[in-house]
Amino acid sequence: MYTEWSKGYYVGSAYTGGFYPEHTPVSMAWAALVSGTAPPPHEGAFTYLELGCGFGETALAVAAAHPKARVVAMDMNPDHVVAVRDKASALGLDNVEVYDESFAEFQHDLRADYVASHGVISWVTDQVRQDFTAMLDRTTNAGGLVYISYNAMPGRAAARVLQRLIVDRLQHETGTDLQRLEKAMSFAGRVAENSYFFKNHQTVARYLDQTKKRPVAYLAHEFINGAWDPLWFEDVARLLEGARLSWVGAADSVRSVGSLSTPRSLRPMLEAIPDRLHRQTVRDVLLDTGFRRDLFGRGRRSMPPGGQRRRVLQTRFCLAEPRDQCKLDVVVPAGEIRLHDEPYEAILDALAEGPRTGFSMVGPVDEDAEQIFIGMLVLVAVGYAKPCLTVVPDPEREQSIRDVNLRAASQIDDEAVRLVSPLTGHGRRLGRFDALILRGVMEGREDIPRFAAHALHEAGQQLILDDMPVVDPEELVPEFRKLETRFHERIRPLLELDGML
Ligand SMILES: C[S@@+](CC[C@H](N)C(=O)[O-])C[C@H]1O[C@@H](n2cnc3c(N)ncnc32)[C@H](O)[C@@H]1O
Numbered sequence: 001m002y003t004e005w006s007k008g009y010y011v012g013s014a015y016t017g018g019f020y021p022e023h024t025p026v027s028m029a030w031a032a033l034v035s036g037t038a039p040p041p042h043e044g045a046f047t048y049l050e051l052g053c054g055f056g057e058t059a060l061a062v063a064a065a066h067p068k069a070r071v072v073a074m075d076m077n078p079d080h081v082v083a084v085r086d087k088a089s090a091l092g093l094d095n096v097e098v099y100d101e102s103f104a105e106f107q108h109d110l111r112a113d114y115v116a117s118h119g120v121i122s123w124v125t126d127q128v129r130q131d132f133t134a135m136l137d138r139t140t141n142a143g144g145l146v147y148i149s150y151n152a153m154p155g156r157a158a159a160r161v162l163q164r165l166i167v168d169r170l171q172h173e174t175g176t177d178l179q180r181l182e183k184a185m186s187f188a189g190r191v192a193e194n195s196y197f198f199k200n201h202q203t204v205a206r207y208l209d210q211t212k213k214r215p216v217a218y219l220a221h222e223f224i225n226g227a228w229d230p231l232w233f234e235d236v237a238r239l240l241e242g243a244r245l246s247w248v249g250a251a252d253s254v255r256s257v258g259s260l261s262t263p264r265s266l267r268p269m270l271e272a273i274p275d276r277l278h279r280q281t282v283r284d285v286l287l288d289t290g291f292r293r294d295l296f297g298r299g300r301r302s303m304p305p306g307g308q309r310r311r312v313l314q315t316r317f318c319l320a321e322p323r324d325q326c327k328l329d330v331v332v333p334a335g336e337i338r339l340h341d342e343p344y345e346a347i348l349d350a351l352a353e354g355p356r357t358g359f360s361m362v363g364p365v366d367e368d369a370e371q372i373f374i375g376m377l378v379l380v381a382v383g384y385a386k387p388c389l390t391v392v393p394d395p396e397r398e399q400s401i402r403d404v405n406l407r408a409a410s411q412i413d414d415e416a417v418r419l420v421s422p423l424t425g426h427g428r429r430l431g432r433f434d435a436l437i438l439r440g441v442m443e444g445r446e447d448i449p450r451f452a453a454h455a456l457h458e459a460g461q462q463l464i465l466d467d468m469p470v471v472d473p474e475e476l477v478p479e480f481r482k483l484e485t486r487f488h489e490r491i492r493p494l495l496e497l498d499g500m501l
Helices: 025-034 057-065 078-090 126-139 159-170 177-194 196-200 202-211 216-223 233-241 264-271 276-287 307-314 341-352 366-381 395-409 432-442 448-458 473-497
Strands: 047-051 070-074 096-099 112-117 140-151 246-250 291-297 316-319 329-332 335-338 385-387 416-420 427-431
Touching (some): 025 140, 025 307, 047 126, 140 233, 159 216, 196 202, 264 276, 316 341, 341 366, 395 432, 416 432, 432 448, 432 473
Antiparallel strands (some): 246 291, 329 335, 416 427
């Protein structure tokens, strides 16, 4: 399960893939701006680095969305690195470097403007966290931003008991690592049903319920590690101080807007705490935070007075959800709230016509600018709008992203493919049959269901229909006709929203 080189981290099987929008440059830049920090530029050439990238889906999407950027991904697990390299070459991405090294070993010559590490530092030992921080110190550019996410205290405090129960139980089960883990998980479930501890700590029972639905490959990396340490925010901030990094703010857009992230009744208590780091600790205790995404910066870029508002209004935005699904009643961490009709209906209607800057929606009156400024912070936070990759449309970049998407949709052996939005750089997952239909649409095929059925057959895919293996691809055509109808009704509108079609 562990080896000398893995330093207590589980390497018995590979992890699962995942795309995390919060650590794309556009989202990191937005989160910095919302917290009042000017982000480094990301429209031209810059360097992006991911530590502990796993299958690297986010790093690959960043490389596709920013063709002029240098994207560096690293992970000590060679199975992960091989997968990322193969995928980069299948997608035709020549701006990605992937290294199979540990944080302690990594000595390449680079200074990154955007650095990210998702789901790593609370699953490794103290020593590895020190190596991680030293690597950040060597590789972060002055003015650069660093995203990290981790299991947090106090919300995961009691979950340590669950992790301990699972890891101890593994020693008493038989089979492969994953079989033993499955048995240990169901044993933990039986214990939980009868346990006073789980009754007294409902959050752990809920955590177990949520996690046991995840694929076992994910659970292995979640639970079977030598170290499992939910971290206090202030300890993380102190650790990263060692790399001359200071806290910028929350990296998730909803948490960075105070009125949406904290119930009104708790705000006076927090506002009375002058130290912004300690305020976070108290907030975590008040809200029982169990997972955090934070943004740190090396050196602060000053913004002139009014700079934040101006930069927000200069940003180009697009809708993140179909217009008719953007209801003004929203559920946010602060509770259920209703957005005022003005200015939200007008902004949403304007964005429904196509991406536009905040300034283009500002009317003649001075207060309008403030309304649109606040309106955009809120609409991004509730997930109805997204900042775009570029302020003005960049047809060349959009075409290059569509080319990558076409290559992704042509990966016929993959269960699902990850497409990249030419507008936002965010990813969208598509099952392989839908991907085939998309490929038919992008290539302008006349009879897409027939094209899809034959493409699968020619790729040697063995398919089963009504419990019988399909020998003649024509048998699949009626199935693909149904899928094509569903694609146009449900999937195409989302892809159009993303600018993929
Ligand atoms: C839970 S996975 C997260 C992967 C990826 N960030 C994601 O969220 O999909 C943690 C990753 O950190 C890597 N890792 C753990 N310790 C490491 C070390 N000392 N040096 C480099 N990578 C490490 C593991 O191999 C694993 O891929």
